[in-house]
Amino acid sequence: SPYRHEPVEDWYIVGEEIGSGHFAVVKKVVCKRSGTEFAAKFIRKKRASTSRRGARREDIEREISILQELNHVNIIKLYDIFEDKQDVTLILELVSGGELFDFIAERDVLHESEATAFIAQVLEGLAHMHLKNIAHLDLKPENILLTNRAQAVIKLIDFGISRKIEDGKNEIQMLGTPEFVAPEVIAYEPLGLYTDMWAVGVITYILLSGCSPFLGDNKQETFANICAVDFSFDDEFFGNTSDLAKDFIRGLLVKHPGRRASVTDCLSHPWIKPINDRQKEERKEAKTNLE
């Protein structure tokens, strides 16, 4: 295979674990030659075809080819690939600002102007992917990292179940995290770029309120809430949220994929791109009320 067969340890000093993914563990590493820090994602290979452990070769190669096709400031970069008997190791751009998820947890909720700044960056990264007909399919706060707390550039990570979308071909078995999956995933109907847009609606709802729109006491309840598109903007959490923000979310939490807002629709939505001072004022008001 075209991947480097020398040991990762010949070229990198392997440090602490900073995360994990599908059959993978991610560690901070330092390049011995340049001193530059990276993230090394050690993906365990499936040994026997019957084994349930480890990632299948075609899944590893899909994640790699997708990462190699993407080149955008809001998407994690892939620099190198190593392979040995048990792992394929991706040398990735290191981001050390933690997960957007933790950022919300610490802050409880974000002011709308901060939320739009984050969501706009998620949309820019998605726009780059969707232009190439690539869907992430596992968008959730844990897969949105911050470079650092200061300028807070976001990076989308974990393309482990990401797919090229060819028309009507993409039915994949239930994947992703229940809280964020779209109705078509639960119904085993074709997935598409629109499946990511549902997740953007759920993520925005959580960013603004700290609560999850469809989360039930168990998976079944969550799925029922999703299929019924049963959510509301409870005044207790959304009393200070602008109508523009609610309109943005309502355009995404739409059951029919064809009627759901696209990434282009979102980037030109007034909540993301206010077209006049009135709309800017509307967002600001929401911000001041929250203080």
Ligand SMILES: Nc1cc2c(nn1)-c1ccccc1CC2
């Ligand atoms: N499943 C995961 C999980 C992670 C990452 N990638 N995939 C990652 C990539 C670059 C920098 C930092 C991380 C942290 C966790």
